[in-house]
Each structure stands twice: as structure tokens, then as C-alpha cells.
Amino acid sequence: MWYPIARNLLFMLPPETAHSISMQGLHQAASIPFLKKQLAAQFQYPEKNLAKTCFGIKFPNPVGLGAGFDKNAAYLDELEMLGFGFVEIGTVTPKPQAGNAAPRLFRIPDQKALINRMGFNNEGLDIISKRLKDRKAKNNSPLIIGGNIGKNKVTENSAAWMDYCTNFKGLEEVVDYFVVNVSSPNTPGLRELQEKESLRKIFAELQNLNKNNKPILLKMAPDLERAALDDIIALTSEIKIDGLVATNTTIDRSLLNALNQEKAKKIGAGGLSGQPLLEKSTEVLKYLHQGLAGRIPIIASGGIFTGADALSKINAGASLVQIWTGFIYEGPSIVKNICQSLSTHT
């Protein structure tokens, strides 16, 4: 009830400032045990009937937070308090990165969308893995943590596989599954790594290191042509890829109405997320699911705001769903709302 008012206030601030104030506020609230209990009672979905095992991991519920929200794994307890079944941290790169110059995150409120060109700003592997190790040492929470990994901007594509391997080694002990991110539009040339030979190299090297059989997934762009999707489907029967995340943000501005296309022109480069992405990412998901004939699970990401949106992803073949932009527009009750809806419809 109160979130629309809070959102109006937050939307008066620049998006990154609003993000950091909200997370710090949540952190303060969670540090008071009474308040933490109240918030958990308000936002968590208490029934256990949504627990789901996927790529060998038991997820407390199928609603996760997409990569890029808690890039530095700094707010996991707070996000768990809000009811997420899993959180994908990162994208983590071996060395710390400042990302692109601000402004780099923009709202398009009348279509419930965002455009971002963050550029993998993160504190880097060493700090993030230490934070996760410290958390693990004092906390046995059931929250599932995914490690979304990428390459540094300065790393040439030909050496990118080494960055993925460095990240893998540094995070292996502290995350439950990995996601290879080659689909962000904000690191120059990164999306070229979605081509078959590059993926084969990255996954072969990672699986070579993967003595404990950690699930390693691939996150894909929604802008790939059918032929590229077919290549990826074929690759999954050639090399061990444990699942897919479909999809990342899009560079396609035709999903916006005419007025917002003008606005987007002024904003410039970046990935579009939120409601306009819903159908496009579901189409990719459906195509992949049919091509894979259910061989490996798919996590849906893109435009999920409601239980009906989540259900449309599950009907298209998703095993789990992730939200990001929906969290900004709908507020913290989004997780419970989606869980409630899924528990009555699945």
C-alpha cells in the first residue's frame, strides 16, 4: 500500500541514488532484530509448496533476483528478508571496475522500463569473494546464491576465457551456481562471445576446472538471430552447459512507443529492460525450450512484474524466474505476490 508513495519520492532522485538509499535503508532496518522480523513476516511467502529442485539445487522458491542488482554481494541478508528464493550476484570481473560514466541508468516510467549502460561496475573478485566467505562463516541461510561472471573491459575477447576461469576459481566455494554472462550490451565486443567457437572455448575451460560439478549456466541476449539460438542449442549437446538464463536486456528500441523512442534516442546506448522486454524474451525462451526438448533448465529473465508474467514464462518452459526492473516499479511485495500467484496456479 505504501510503496507507490515511496516510489514517487524515490523517483524524484537520480536512479542510482535512489537504489543506494533504498538498499542502505533496508540495511538499517534489517539491523534492528524486531524490525527485521516484522519485514520478513510481511514480505516472505511462508508456504513451502514452491520449493523446487533445479540443476541439483533445492531452491526455497522459484523467484530470484536477476544479476546486476546486488553486484557486490553486499545485501544478501536484506534480499533474503524480502523473500527471494535466490539472488544472482555480479556481474563479477577479476579486477575491480568503475563502469561507464554517469548518468548510466535511466527510467522510462510510463512503460515501466529502464535503460542502463552500467558497464560491469563492481568491486572485483577478491573483495566480493571475501565478503561471501565471511557471510558463509557466520550464516547458514538457505538463500541460493548464483555467481554471474564476466570479463574486464580491458581483457581482449581472445583472452576472455581466462577471466571466466579466474572468477570461477575465486567464487567456487561460495556460490551455488554460475552464470557465464556474454550478453551484456554495455561492454564493447562482449556479445561477440555468444558465437559458437568462443562459447565452446569458455565452457570447455570452465568444465575442465569444475571438479565438483557446480552448475554452470549461460545468459543470453534476446537479440540473437534464430541461427545463433540454434547454434547454442546444438552446443548444449556437445559440451556441458547446465542451464540457460533467457534473457538479458535488449538493444531493440522498437519495443518502445514513439514518444519513448525519442526519449531513448536522447539517452543513447544501453540495454532496455522491464515491461517492453516481456514478450521478446518469452519468445526466445520458448524457442530455446522447444529446441532443447527440456534437456536443460532455463531461468526466465525479462519483464516479469506479476504472477501472470511469471506463469507465462513457466508455460513457455522456464523452471525458475528472475526479476529486476519489476522490483523497482512494483516494490518489495512483488516476490510474495508472484509466489502467491504461482502457488495457486502451478
Ligand SMILES: Cc1cc2nc3c(=O)[nH]c(=O)nc-3n(C[C@H](O)[C@H](O)[C@H](O)COP(=O)(O)O)c2cc1C
Ligand atoms: C541497472 C541494471 C544492471 C544490470 N546489470 C547486469 C549485470 O551486471 N549482469 C547481468 O547478467 N545482467 C544485468 N542486468 C540484466 C538483468 O539481470 C535482467 O536480465 C534484465 O534487466 C531483464 O530483466 P528485467 O526486465 O526484469 O529487468 C542488469 C539490469 C539492469 C536494469
